[in-house]
Amino acid sequence: MTLRLQPVRLASGNDDSEAQLVFAGNALVAVLTHLAEHHDGEAGRWFMEAWFGPGYVLNRPTFASLDKAQDWILERLAEV
Amino acid sequence: MASTPTHALSPLLRKLESIATLTDEERHAVESLPVKTRMLAPRQDIVRDGDHTSQCCLILDGWACRYKLTGKGQRQIFSFHIGGDIPDLQSLLIPVMDHSLATLTSTTVALIPHADMRELTLRFPNIAAALWRDTLVDGAIFRAWIMCMGQRSAFDHIAHLFCELYLKQEAVGLASEHRCPLPFTQLDLADATGLSNVHVNRVLQEMRRNGLITLRSQTLVVEAWERLVQTSEFDAAYLHLQKRAAP
Numbered sequence: 589m590t591l592r593l594q595p596v597r598l599a600s601g602n603d604d605s606e607a608q609l610v611f612a613g614n615a616l617v618a619v620l621t622h623l624a625e626h627h628d629g630e631a632g633r634w635f636m637e638a639w640f641g642p643g644y645v646l647n648r649p650t651f652a653s654l655d656k657a658q659d660w661i662l663e664r665l666a667e668v
Numbered sequence: 669m670a671s672t673p674t675h676a677l678s679p680l681l682r683k684l685e686s687i688a689t690l691t692d693e694e695r696h697a698v699e700s701l702p703v704k705t706r707m708l709a710p711r712q713d714i715v716r717d718g719d720h721t722s723q724c725c726l727i728l729d730g731w732a733c734r735y736k737l738t739g740k741g742q743r744q745i746f747s748f749h750i751g752g753d754i755p756d757l758q759s760l761l762i763p764v765m766d767h768s769l770a771t772l773t774s775t776t777v778a779l780i781p782h783a784d785m786r787e788l789t790l791r792f793p794n795i796a797a798a799l800w801r802d803t804l805v806d807g808a809i810f811r812a813w814i815m816c817m818g819q820r821s822a823f824d825h826i827a828h829l830f831c832e833l834y835l836k837q838e839a840v841g842l843a844s845e846h847r848c849p850l851p852f853t854q855l856d857l858a859d860a861t862g863l864s865n866v867h868v869n870r871v872l873q874e875m876r877r878n879g880l881i882t883l884r885s886q887t888l889v890v891e892a893w894e895r896l897v898q899t900s901e902f903d904a905a906y907l908h909l910q911k912r913a914a915p
Contacts, residue, residue: 630865
């Protein structure tokens with residue numbers, strides 16, 4: 589399975605406005621937000637803002653890159 | 669210059685006297701408790717989930733928290749504790765811990781044997797009532813936390829917690845002028861509110877931007893107390909900070 593990314597802007601009202609919609613086929617599985625400067629140790633990482641894939645993700649992870657985020661998502665989808 | 673000698677257990681007396689009026693005999697009995705004082709490093713367990721205990725831990729100085737871990741190691745913080753608190757007072761009657769207690773900062777504690785604590789409460793019903801009242805206020809704080817966890821936005825939840833932590837410290841003389849120590853990390857705050865670190869960061873950023881607070885060098889300054897109270901619908905009644913009228 590391959591994932592497709594689509595950049596979007598979030599009307600978040602804060603500095604975290606750059607995001608990516610992540611599609612598996614035609615289905616939206618996740619929204620990843622690029623963390624802005626004020627996140628100190630996590631600035632520049634990608635935060636799992638929303639997860640629509642299988643199972644619940646209570647402690648939403650952050651990833652060093654979009655590639656790492658996609659690896660995580662693919663693993664998660666493969667578990668089903 | 670002569671200084672007033674401060675008794676090691678003065679944080680407990682200060683706490684009890686913020687709740688009830690003590691007689692000289694009662695004060696003396698508290699001061700005579702045979703305690704062992706220990707200096708603990710930050711992030712150290714004091715008692716662990718499942719431990720059988722034979723003593724209570726009085727915080728003299730520093731911060732501690734109650735917490736529990738999920739099977740996957742995710743931590744939920746249930747409460748924060750400061751000087752004068754006895755977070756494991758329940759162990760006097762329920763000696764098996766159903767959660768853990770740990771320091772957040774360098775902390776000085778006084779360990780009070782259950783037997784002596786029991787004797788104190790049997791001899792002085794007024795002290796027993798004050799301690800009982802304290803556990804009831806503890807319950808009220810838990811209810812306020814559940815309300816925040818389930819029904820308030822992340823912003824209002826953190827605002828509510830800041831109001832609570834300021835007033836709790838002010839009540840025992842550890843804070844004034846809407847400025848108080850807040851010596852824990854953002855991650856601790858996340859684990860106490862059930863929010864992600866990212867969300868906590870966003871909320872703090874928004875609070876700063878709106879001129880509600882500044883948070884620097886582990887000190888919280890509430891710049892706009894009324895607005896913080898208003899947004900979080902904070903009603904201090906649940907902290908029951910006024911002394912109960914003497915019977």
